[in-house]
Amino acid sequence: MAPRPCIEPGCLDLAVATRCPSHQAALERLKRQRRPYTSAEKVRRARLVANWIATYGLVCPGCPWNEGRPHPVDPRTNPLTADHITPVAEGGPENGRLQVMCRKGNSSRVSRERSR
Ligand SMILES: [Zn+2]
Numbered sequence: 001m002a003p004r005p006c007i008e009p010g011c012l013d014l015a016v017a018t019r020c021p022s023h024q025a026a027l028e029r030l031k032r033q034r035r036p037y038t039s040a041e042k043v044r045r046a047r048l049v050a051n052w053i054a055t056y057g058l059v060c061p062g063c064p065w066n067e068g069r070p071h072p073v074d075p076r077t078n079p080l081t082a083d084h085i086t087p088v089a090e091g092g093p094e095n096g097r098l099q100v101m102c103r104k105g106n107s108s109r110v111s112r113e114r115s116r
């Protein structure tokens with residue numbers, strides 16, 4: 001197969017497959033950062049949420065979506081999730097401390113962090 005240019009916009013280097021070696025390496029780094037959680041980690045989160053509901057009921061402890069105040073959640077539209085206090089994407093350990101928060105609260109937290 002004849003070498004083709006890298007598919008990244010503005011890059012004129014020749015590609016090995018679809019990207020030049022430096023863009024390929026950058027992509028691999030990004031993929032590693034976004035790696036899915038291990039199944040043990042998923043179990044740990046599910047267990048934490050189950051314990052929370054058994055103790056406190058279907059209540060979010062307070063999140064950015066509800067201005068930090070606790071509120072009841074509907075498991076069909078806004079289920080409780082367990083998330084890292086320090087996001088893994090920001091260098092937190094995957095087995096680090098978790099907090100329970102509703103999904104809406106979690107996504108508003110993420111968007112706020114992204115806008116920083
Ligand atoms: Zn490139």
Ligand SMILES: [Zn+2]
Nearest residue numbers: 060063102105
């Ligand atoms: Zn909430």
